Amino acid sequence: MMRIHATAALLPDGWARDVGITLTDATIEQVQTGVAPQPGDHRAEILLPGxxxxxxxxxxxxxxxxxxxxxxxxxxxxxxxxxxxxxxxxxxxxxxxxxxxxxxxxxxxxxxxxxxxxxxxxxxxxxxxxxxxxxxxxxxxxxxxxxxxxxxxxxxxxxxxxxxxxxxxxxxxxxxxxxxxxxxxxxxxxxxxxxxxxxxxxxxxxxxxxxxxxxxxxxxxxxxxxxxxxxxxxxxxxxxxxxxxxxxxxxxxxxxxxxxxxxxxxxxxxxxxxxxxxxxxxxxxxxxxxxxxxxxxxxxxxxxxxxxxxxxxxxxxxxxxxxxxxxxxxxxxxxxxxxxxxxxxxxxxxxxxxxxxxxxxxxxxxLDAPNPAIASGHPADLVALSDNCRLEMPDDRLMDRWVFGRDLRVADLWAAGVHLVREGRHIHRTRIATDYAKAIRDVLNRI
Missing domain, CATH: 3.20.20.140 (Metal-dependent hydrolases)
Known part of the structure; x- marks a missing residue:
């Protein structure tokens, strides 16, 4: 079990502030709004479904x-x-x-x-x-x-x-x-x-x-x-x-x-x-x-x-x-x-x-996937964005700034409840990028 606290989160009925999300294995167990962060929570600025x-x-x-x-x-x-x-x-x-x-x-x-x-x-x-x-x-x-x-x-x-x-x-x-x-x-x-x-x-x-x-x-x-x-x-x-x-x-x-x-x-x-x-x-x-x-x-x-x-x-x-x-x-x-x-x-x-x-x-x-939503019972597929400018805009202006601007970026990502991306980097990036570089060198030497 782990908990995430988001300053702003996109829930099925719209944006909410101070949202606590409890994950159990690969599933969102509980979503609470208007709550303070607890010790041990992972802190996210902006949380979206994957x-x-x-x-x-x-x-x-x-x-x-x-x-x-x-x-x-x-x-x-x-x-x-x-x-x-x-x-x-x-x-x-x-x-x-x-x-x-x-x-x-x-x-x-x-x-x-x-x-x-x-x-x-x-x-x-x-x-x-x-x-x-x-x-x-x-x-x-x-x-x-x-x-x-x-x-x-x-x-x-x-x-x-x-x-x-x-x-x-x-x-x-x-x-x-x-x-x-x-x-x-x-x-x-x-x-x-x-x-x-x-x-x-x-x-x-x-x-x-x-x-x-x-x-x-x-x-x-x-x-x-x-x-x-x-x-x-x-x-x-x-x-x-x-x-x-x-x-x-x-x-x-x-x-x-x-x-x-x-x-x-x-x-x-x-x-x-x-x-x-x-x-x-x-x-x-x-x-x-x-x-x-x-x-x-x-x-x-x-x-x-x-x-x-x-x-x-x-x-x-x-x-x-x-x-x-x-x-x-x-x-x-x-x-x-x-x-x-x-x-x-x-x-x-x-x-x-x-x-x-x-x-x-x-x-x-x-893709025959479950409906993506930050809601109880849904898969724990979550994306946390960080805002370089720290602007408090918990509404759709955040989406406009992410899609068309340059100040928001993916900071963290959970897929099936596993924290795979941390501070913008996948936890296995170094190993996999090294394997990729070798493979591409070998391929390009042959064609």
Missing amino acids: MANLHSHSFQRGFAGLTERRGPGQDSFWTWREMMYRFALSLSPDEVQAVAALACIEMLEAGYTRLGEFHYLHHGPDGQPYDNPAEMSQRIFAAAADTGIALTHLPVLYAHGGFGPEPAGEGQRRFLHGLDDYLQLIETCDGYIRPQDRVGIAPHSLRAATMAEIIALAEAFPGRPFHIHISEQVKEVEDCLAHTGARPVEYLLANAPVGPSWCLIHATHLIKNEIRRIATSGAVVGLCPITEANLGDGIFPAVEFLAQRGRIGIGTDSNVEITLPGELKQLEYSQRLSLRLRNALAVNGSTGASLFHAALSGGAQS
């Missing part, structure tokens, strides 16, 4: 910064993808685990307490399965356990190279599964979970899985988190139109049982009817604003989507930068640039609070 990072390819953390040079032609997502494939083909299981562990540490230090890992790097560099066909997934579970982050693991079905379906290319050979082998992979992954973990389902995209395969997965695993990349690039929209006669989201909604357990990743290029139908379905749109900007994907129509009660969450995707407030800020700024207005996504005044609450709820829904 956030879910709903979409990550953790191995790409080691790839950040390697594609920021212009080639002889016009660079795009598709030229970036070729370099990413080259990097992915070079990684050993030990290196995948080392890179994933550092990414998990940086997520925890940023205020994320749960990771949705969209994992498609399955096989050996020659494309052959390891002796344990779930070897690479097991390394993701190991990285999560080592660092303490809760994991919703999303093994990816990558069966084809494009619409048609087209055969997969050489750069995709580590990703590939047939449907039967994929079903076995899910069963094996189910055996790796801790109490806080989940295993979901993730057909990579309409390019990489046929509609028959997508429907078979939905029928085999009803109710599990079901994630899919969709409508990220204009070329994807054009190819889908050419092969199916419909746009990607239109085609998916017409043929698959899309509902609240589904998460549509990116969904960047939408028309009005698609916006309305996604919102009506109850599915979450998984937005990764920093990666989407880095890749030149385009701008999601967030203002119109949220006006129709659509649900969103945020992810770090390629992990080119791991920052919770930065993702929220980039989402808002994209709307400002597109629509030429300010505070585009604000509800009831505060832009920072509106973004945080939307991502908090949508992220938990998409």
Whole structure:
């Protein structure tokens, strides 16, 4: 048992001052307001519930910064993808685990307490399965356990190279599964979970899985988190139109049982009817604003989507930068640039609070996680912010200052009741950062 005393805490019904929280194991046992700190309490200035990072390819953390040079032609997502494939083909299981562990540490230090890992790097560099066909997934579970982050693991079905379906290319050979082998992979992954973990389902995209395969997965695993990349690039929209006669989201909604357990990743290029139908379905749109900007994907129509009660969450995707407030800020700024207005996504005044609450709820829904809240009986997933300026502002102005300012930072974090981040640093940072540095040196020497 331990106690935390917060000067200000974000509770389910709003901000409260002088809040005492008692943790027992991985659960919040009691929350009291208007109480004085007791001897032995951990003192926090500002306390928030932990956030879910709903979409990550953790191995790409080691790839950040390697594609920021212009080639002889016009660079795009598709030229970036070729370099990413080259990097992915070079990684050993030990290196995948080392890179994933550092990414998990940086997520925890940023205020994320749960990771949705969209994992498609399955096989050996020659494309052959390891002796344990779930070897690479097991390394993701190991990285999560080592660092303490809760994991919703999303093994990816990558069966084809494009619409048609087209055969997969050489750069995709580590990703590939047939449907039967994929079903076995899910069963094996189910055996790796801790109490806080989940295993979901993730057909990579309409390019990489046929509609028959997508429907078979939905029928085999009803109710599990079901994630899919969709409508990220204009070329994807054009190819889908050419092969199916419909746009990607239109085609998916017409043929698959899309509902609240589904998460549509990116969904960047939408028309009005698609916006309305996604919102009506109850599915979450998984937005990764920093990666989407880095890749030149385009701008999601967030203002119109949220006006129709659509649900969103945020992810770090390629992990080119791991920052919770930065993702929220980039989402808002994209709307400002597109629509030429300010505070585009604000509800009831505060832009920072509106973004945080939307991502908090949508992220938990998409990863089959308990509702994140500082309340009795909820998981002890907590983030403490410190304020360099010591301004007493126990209301939503704190959220605006965290998302858009520079004075607030993550000081402490508890995940499942374990105090993992202290004074801004993960308790295992030195060891894991050393392992990561060695792994990246070895990889870059090979490619």
